[in-house]
Amino acid sequence: MKELALLLVLGTSLTVPQTIKTTFICPEGFKSIGKKCYHFSKQPALWTDSHFHCQILNSTLLVFNSLKEQNLLKGFITQDNYSTVDSGERWIDGLYDWKQHKWKWGSSGKPIQENSFTRKHTGEAFRWNCIAINQANNNRWVARKCSDQKPFICETSTNAYVEFKLYSRKKRKFNLTKCSSGLPLLDYEKRKCLKLLGRTEVQENEPAPLTVPEDNPGKSHHANWICPAHMINLDNRCYTFSDHSSTWQDAHFECRRNDSRLASIKSKKQDYNLRMFLNNFIEKQDRWIGGMYDWKSGKWRWAMTGQPLSYRGFSKAAMKSRSSQDLAWNSIFMDPALDNHNVDFF
Incomplete structure (x- = not known):
C-alpha cells in the first residue's frame, strides 16, 4: 500500500493551479449584489412588458428565494445608491392567480412561500394584481394593478471571473492566467478554467448577450411562408x-x-x-x-x-x-x- 501511495503522488500533474481571486461579474447593464446580478430599469412599464423585457435580457423579474437575498438588495438600495437607483416602487416577479387564490412567481408558476403579505392580500379584490416592492419603505411588498406603469428589477446569475497562477514544476516558473467567459482563451486554457471551476462544460443557462441571427440573402422570399x-x-x-x-x-x-x-x-x-x-x-x-x-x-x-x-x-x-x-x-x-x-x- 505504501508503494501504491508513492506512485500516486509521483503521478500527479506537473501543473498545480493556485487560485488568487474569484470575482463574480455581471452582464452589461446589471449590478452585482452578492452572487446575483440585478438590472434596475429606468423606464416604467406594465408588469407583462417588464416580464418580457427581462426575458430579452436573458433574465427574469426579481424572485426572492430567501430573506438573505432580500436583505442584500435592501442594503444596496439604502447604502448611498439613491443617485443611481430610483427609490420608488418597482415590479418584481409575483402575480396573483385569482383562480387558485394564490400568489405565484410569474416566471415559474411556483407558489410564493406563505408570508405576512400573502396571508393579508387574498381574495377577489386582488384579481389582476401583481407585486411591487417599495424601495423607500424597506423593500416592503405591495399589491398593485398589473396595468400600472412602474420601473422593474430583473435578475440573473453571475459569471465567475477567476484569476489564478499555474505553477509548472517542470519549467520552475509561474505563469499568470485569467479565466473569464468574456476573454478569448485557447482550448487547453478553457479546459483548465473549467477544471478549476469544478465543471466539465460551459453551462447553457449562463447570462449572455441576446443574439439575433442575420438575414440570409440567399433565401427565396416564399421561404417566409x-x-x-x-x-x-x-x-x-x-x-x-x-x-x-x-x-x-x-x-x-x-x-x-x-x-x-x-x-x-x-x-x-x-x-x-x-x-x-x-x-x-x-x-x-x-x-x-x-x-x-x-x-x-x-x-x-x-x-x-x-x-x-x-x-x-x-x-x-x-x-x-x-x-x-x-x-x-x-x-x-x-x-x-x-x-x-x-x-x-x-
Missing part, C-alpha cells in the same frame, strides 16, 4: 389553435413560451380568413386574441405592441352603453358565429 410543424398557414400568416380553455393572461404567456403571440387582427381580409377557417375546419367556439382595453387612455390596444387597434371589428351591441370603467380589464375574443365582429369579454 413556411410555418412550424404545429402551426397552420392562412394567407402567409402562421396560426396555432389551442385545444383547451384558459384565461386571457394564461393564453398570452402560453403563446410567448411558444415564440408566438396572441393574434393581432389588422385587416378585414385577415379577419375573414380566420373566420372561414374556424367555421369550416375547427370546433366553433370563442377564442382569445391579443387585444385588451387600456382604461387609463380609454383605448383598445394590442397587448404585445401597445399600439391602438387600427382595424375595429367590434360588435356594436357589445360596445353599446359601455363606459371606460365598465371596460376596465376587458380583453378581446373572436366569436366565429358572429359575422365579421370581434367581441370584448371580461
Whole structure:
C-alpha cells in the first residue's frame, strides 16, 4: 500500500493551479449584489412588458428565494445608491392567480412561500394584481394593478471571473492566467478554467448577450411562408389553435413560451380568413386574441405592441352603453358565429 501511495503522488500533474481571486461579474447593464446580478430599469412599464423585457435580457423579474437575498438588495438600495437607483416602487416577479387564490412567481408558476403579505392580500379584490416592492419603505411588498406603469428589477446569475497562477514544476516558473467567459482563451486554457471551476462544460443557462441571427440573402422570399410543424398557414400568416380553455393572461404567456403571440387582427381580409377557417375546419367556439382595453387612455390596444387597434371589428351591441370603467380589464375574443365582429369579454 505504501508503494501504491508513492506512485500516486509521483503521478500527479506537473501543473498545480493556485487560485488568487474569484470575482463574480455581471452582464452589461446589471449590478452585482452578492452572487446575483440585478438590472434596475429606468423606464416604467406594465408588469407583462417588464416580464418580457427581462426575458430579452436573458433574465427574469426579481424572485426572492430567501430573506438573505432580500436583505442584500435592501442594503444596496439604502447604502448611498439613491443617485443611481430610483427609490420608488418597482415590479418584481409575483402575480396573483385569482383562480387558485394564490400568489405565484410569474416566471415559474411556483407558489410564493406563505408570508405576512400573502396571508393579508387574498381574495377577489386582488384579481389582476401583481407585486411591487417599495424601495423607500424597506423593500416592503405591495399589491398593485398589473396595468400600472412602474420601473422593474430583473435578475440573473453571475459569471465567475477567476484569476489564478499555474505553477509548472517542470519549467520552475509561474505563469499568470485569467479565466473569464468574456476573454478569448485557447482550448487547453478553457479546459483548465473549467477544471478549476469544478465543471466539465460551459453551462447553457449562463447570462449572455441576446443574439439575433442575420438575414440570409440567399433565401427565396416564399421561404417566409413556411410555418412550424404545429402551426397552420392562412394567407402567409402562421396560426396555432389551442385545444383547451384558459384565461386571457394564461393564453398570452402560453403563446410567448411558444415564440408566438396572441393574434393581432389588422385587416378585414385577415379577419375573414380566420373566420372561414374556424367555421369550416375547427370546433366553433370563442377564442382569445391579443387585444385588451387600456382604461387609463380609454383605448383598445394590442397587448404585445401597445399600439391602438387600427382595424375595429367590434360588435356594436357589445360596445353599446359601455363606459371606460365598465371596460376596465376587458380583453378581446373572436366569436366565429358572429359575422365579421370581434367581441370584448371580461
